[in-house]
Amino acid sequence: MESICFALIGAGGIGKHLAQQIKRLEQGLEVPEPQCALTHFPPPEGVQVQLAGVYDESPEAAQTAANELETSVYPSLSALLEDESVQVVIIATPPFTHGELALQSLAHGKHVFCEKPMALQVEQCDAMLEASRRAQRLLMVGQVLRLFPAFWHSNQLLQQGRIGTVWAISVRRTGFDLPLFGKGWRRDPARSGGLVIEMNVHELDYMRWIGGEVQQVFAQGIRPMPDTDSIQHWQGVLRFATGAIGALEASMLDTLGRYTVNIIGERGSIAHTGFAGELLLRTHDGQQEQFDAESLRLPDPYLWELTAFVRAIALGEPLPFDGWDGRQAVALALACLQSIETGTPVALRC
Numbered sequence: 001m002e003s004i005c006f007a008l009i010g011a012g013g014i015g016k017h018l019a020q021q022i023k024r025l026e027q028g029l030e031v032p033e034p035q036c037a038l039t040h041f042p043p044p045e046g047v048q049v050q051l052a053g054v055y056d057e058s059p060e061a062a063q064t065a066a067n068e069l070e071t072s073v074y075p076s077l078s079a080l081l082e083d084e085s086v087q088v089v090i091i092a093t094p095p096f097t098h099g100e101l102a103l104q105s106l107a108h109g110k111h112v113f114c115e116k117p118m119a120l121q122v123e124q125c126d127a128m129l130e131a132s133r134r135a136q137r138l139l140m141v142g143q144v145l146r147l148f149p150a151f152w153h154s155n156q157l158l159q160q161g162r163i164g165t166v167w168a169i170s171v172r173r174t175g176f177d178l179p180l181f182g183k184g185w186r187r188d189p190a191r192s193g194g195l196v197i198e199m200n201v202h203e204l205d206y207m208r209w210i211g212g213e214v215q216q217v218f219a220q221g222i223r224p225m226p227d228t229d230s231i232q233h234w235q236g237v238l239r240f241a242t243g244a245i246g247a248l249e250a251s252m253l254d255t256l257g258r259y260t261v262n263i264i265g266e267r268g269s270i271a272h273t274g275f276a277g278e279l280l281l282r283t284h285d286g287q288q289e290q291f292d293a294e295s296l297r298l299p300d301p302y303l304w305e306l307t308a309f310v311r312a313i314a315l316g317e318p319l320p321f322d323g324w325d326g327r328q329a330v331a332l333a334l335a336c337l338q339s340i341e342t343g344t345p346v347a348l349r350c
Contacts, residue, residue: 015092040308118326141326163265194230
């Protein structure tokens, strides 16, 4: 039986959650039958997945995570990277550390799963991609939003041609997240990327997945509160290479909070409410369908993305999203920030 051994760098909330998915794969899954055809799932037969251990700069955080995950603690980063039994590293540390950790991991011959955002500069992303190519190791960036039910199924409906060519996309993600971005490393956008990079790379990636490459962005934003140096509410307009248009609004100031997605096509429209609620499709001739997450019976998104990574390593399958997708999401976010700063449209490389 083939064995694929993971190790975790970063013992925070998202790191522990990702490692818990590895433990689920390690212990074996009862896979429910989905209501529709899936790619990148279920786990491959004849492959044993294992979690070797965890490393964090905080020994206390590492030990707490190791206790929860029933695994061991690496005393140093070098001890983890030099462990020849480890083939895959999960990087779940603050964004400003992603680039260097990925380069070190790839240099030691590890496959790398890196939490989003991939990095905070496009140059770092490009260095990671080049290091992955040189090492002949896979690099996946956790743009997991694509695998949440409404997001994934909206793309499936588009691939089926249900509303024809996409003409316009609008996404709104707002909430009162000021306390989250007002403490620790998140307070400093040079370390976190702020709202636009750390959080909205998800929405920008989804819009690119739906609409294709983006040619130009124009954005405006405000930071009225002293709690953080990040942009706190912003709006952006996107022009896709296809001629479609897009709009994104995001906020950490909105106490009402909402998540809405609208996709308008040549033969109808799709609307959904993000992480919860239903997806609605209506065509010009009056046909209407409704879907909810429970009825779709899709895998847990975080389990799904890591299963896809295992399948890519073991079977050579293409990844559902990869390092280039992570790079393009960062490039889009940085272009939006540049537009906010300069007050002018910014062109992108397609």
